[in-house]
Amino acid sequence: MPAQDIDYVAPLKDEKRISELFGRLEYAPDPAVAYSREYGIQRLIFHHPSEPIKVDVFLDVLHMAHTIDFRKRLPEMRTTATITDLLLAKLQIHEITEKDLQDLVAILATHDVGGSGEETIDLDRLRQVLTNDWGFEYTAVQNLKKVGQWVEANGKVPPSTRAATVARAQELTSAVTSWPKGLRWRMRAAVGTRLRWYEEVEEVERK
Amino acid sequence: MSTKTPTVPGVFTRASSGLVRQVGTLDAVYYGVMAITVAYMVFIVAALPNYPGASIEWSTLITTVGAVALGIVYALFAAVYPRSGGEYVFLSRTVHPLVGFVISFEQTFWYAFYFGVNGAFFAIYGLSPLFTTLGLQLKATALQNLGDWFSTPLGEFVAGSAMVLLIGGLVFRGMRGYFRFQRWGGTIALGSTLLTILLFILGTVGVLHFQQAFDSLAGSGAYQKVIAGAQAQHQVLTWSTQLGPTLNFMIWPAFSLLFSVNMVSFSGEIKNVRRGQLIGIVGSMVVSALLMIALTFFGRHAVGTDWLIAASTPGNKLGLPLAPYLNNFAAILANNPVMTILVSLWVVLVIPYALGSNVIYGSRAIFAWGLDGVAPSHAGDVSERYHTPAVAILTMVIAAEIALAIFAFTPWVAILSGLLGFSLAFLVVCLTGLAFPFWHRDTFTNSPAAIRWGGVPLMTIAAIVATPLLLFLIWRTFVDQTYGASTPISIVVNIVVFVLGIAWFLGIRAFRKQRGVDVDRQFKEIPVE
Numbered sequence: 001m002p003a004q005d006i007d008y009v010a011p012l013k014d015e016k017r018i019s020e021l022f023g024r025l026e027y028a029p030d031p032a033v034a035y036s037r038e039y040g041i042q043r044l045i046f047h048h049p050s051e052p053i054k055v056d057v058f059l060d061v062l063h064m065a066h067t068i069d070f071r072k073r074l075p076e077m078r079t080t081a082t083i084t085d086l087l088l089a090k091l092q093i094h095e096i097t098e099k100d101l102q103d104l105v106a107i108l109a110t111h112d113v114g115g116s117g118e119e120t121i122d123l124d125r126l127r128q129v130l131t132n133d134w135g136f137e138y139t140a141v142q143n144l145k146k147v148g149q150w151v152e153a154n155g156k157v158p159p160s161t162r163a164a165t166v167a168r169a170q171e172l173t174s175a176v177t178s179w180p181k182g183l184r185w186r187m188r189a190a191v192g193t194r195l196r197w198y199e200e201v202e203e204v205e206r207k
Numbered sequence: 208m209s210t211k212t213p214t215v216p217g218v219f220t221r222a223s224s225g226l227v228r229q230v231g232t233l234d235a236v237y238y239g240v241m242a243i244t245v246a247y248m249v250f251i252v253a254a255l256p257n258y259p260g261a262s263i264e265w266s267t268l269i270t271t272v273g274a275v276a277l278g279i280v281y282a283l284f285a286a287v288y289p290r291s292g293g294e295y296v297f298l299s300r301t302v303h304p305l306v307g308f309v310i311s312f313e314q315t316f317w318y319a320f321y322f323g324v325n326g327a328f329f330a331i332y333g334l335s336p337l338f339t340t341l342g343l344q345l346k347a348t349a350l351q352n353l354g355d356w357f358s359t360p361l362g363e364f365v366a367g368s369a370m371v372l373l374i375g376g377l378v379f380r381g382m383r384g385y386f387r388f389q390r391w392g393g394t395i396a397l398g399s400t401l402l403t404i405l406l407f408i409l410g411t412v413g414v415l416h417f418q419q420a421f422d423s424l425a426g427s428g429a430y431q432k433v434i435a436g437a438q439a440q441h442q443v444l445t446w447s448t449q450l451g452p453t454l455n456f457m458i459w460p461a462f463s464l465l466f467s468v469n470m471v472s473f474s475g476e477i478k479n480v481r482r483g484q485l486i487g488i489v490g491s492m493v494v495s496a497l498l499m500i501a502l503t504f505f506g507r508h509a510v511g512t513d514w515l516i517a518a519s520t521p522g523n524k525l526g527l528p529l530a531p532y533l534n535n536f537a538a539i540l541a542n543n544p545v546m547t548i549l550v551s552l553w554v555v556l557v558i559p560y561a562l563g564s565n566v567i568y569g570s571r572a573i574f575a576w577g578l579d580g581v582a583p584s585h586a587g588d589v590s591e592r593y594h595t596p597a598v599a600i601l602t603m604v605i606a607a608e609i610a611l612a613i614f615a616f617t618p619w620v621a622i623l624s625g626l627l628g629f630s631l632a633f634l635v636v637c638l639t640g641l642a643f644p645f646w647h648r649d650t651f652t653n654s655p656a657a658i659r660w661g662g663v664p665l666m667t668i669a670a671i672v673a674t675p676l677l678l679f680l681i682w683r684t685f686v687d688q689t690y691g692a693s694t695p696i697s698i699v700v701n702i703v704v705f706v707l708g709i710a711w712f713l714g715i716r717a718f719r720k721q722r723g724v725d726v727d728r729q730f731k732e733i734p735v736e
Contacts, residue, residue, distance in 0.1 A: 037594035
């Protein structure tokens, strides 16, 4: 069974070439996104002509519940996004689903924390993104807590996977919460969850 | 996507990979304030002598109550149908496609008209007063002549055309940039409005002296001559608040305050579906009403209420080559060229965004028709570079240029010509809102608009409050002789637009049917955005 949901990150300047490429492949642009581009949405969505395959292309940034800026990361990526950026893409989700939790388990159970390689969870990158954004950090910590609870409650997960996931989720939570924070972070933290700390994400609909 | 029951609190079952809407609540409020166009106070105050006994402040306040109620109806519809395209989307899906199209067609016609006419207003009420007053203060004849030229038909057409093309171009380059410019322009314009109010307060408490400043420009005793001139014409100058004239005057603040509802043209892009439009529409109405009331109250106390009425009395002479506009009075009061520029900005910078709201509404409606197949499919074409509805915007620009030429070079149309059409459209929306919670019970109950007060849907309560205002406005447009809303040509054009809208819809539906396309099927679905 082919992948049904494929995500890409690309430079904004290549938008036209990307659209042409998917056009040649006979993918149809999603009208909901096409008509919103003028309002500043930096994202393209294409649908396969016959299979239920959806392709998301994030241009420069992933702007969903929280924002991840890829502009400086793109030159460092060879064929895929780094595991740290994949992790961030999951940790930013405000309304996390079971499928997202499964993805988080897959990332946490199979990748060490520390170091800056493409296949290890890079704490410097996490620090760079999360210490400037209280809302993102709050959501990320909540999701790390949820993945730990979920994996503990799920009997189908092999014990070694469960143990690795829980340990790394706790390790990341400790690291994230212990980093020194800037003034902006502390001011926003004082307001807390009384003010919405995430962007509302709409469903993409096709009629 | 998994459909299993979540085993951890706060885990969702719906997809989390959607889009983030881009227009924030603050941008929506700014847009609403600009669509309301506080700058219209310039000619609204000038209409006062035609309504002896009217209180602008009370009239504005009463209008605001009805306008807010109408705004609530619109905002709740937008919460049920958060899609771009204006009334067209929810009327075509809830009442009938014909009703949705005709109301949208009629609104678009008048927005195209005002897209052009607001260009002329920019010259008449913005540039002309600015340069004329500067010319007087600096004793620079060239500036005075330039100011005079902007109030000639050619000046109106040239400046108006430039503004139509500039705003059309800005909207063509995308709404992201438009909102960025609107934030800058809106902030400066708000500052200018507050500065003008501050000047009027200083004039009211006696720190600044309008009579002295006016006499120093127009000559000794000129202030009293203006009052004497109006008295010679038997103009009532005493200020009194009588209910009848105050209600009759509502046609003027209504022409301004009701129009923030047109942000439903981009409902699909506003963040916070539940509250964003409610705050945007109602918030902008309340902010604008407060500014309008403050401008009038302190303005008339600063210059003298009797003098304000006398200066605006048709046929009376000011003794200066100036029109009796609030921005001119503020400039005279400040008696300083730099201040003249600063207090002109609330007119000069707001009117362009009124053009913006006109072209945005109209182009989004035309675009939606193109997608639904009730206009040529090219109407739904999007610019490859800017992703904007290019053909729809171009159509609005062409229509605006024609309207501007008619306004500038012929006596056929007047300021309020379109108010009848707009009021009728608002009334249809209001009556639909009255019945919607009962008529489409399931849709309403499952929507964010299902707010009830004492068990009665808020949408119905708001519609009940707004309907009398709209009926009153429609009646007044037929009987009010001031500024020509009731001229035969205005009424004929309003009727022709309705008939043309009906003929267009029925004709294109029959045409599509001949080619095997069932247009009605489109209206059983909600558009993509």
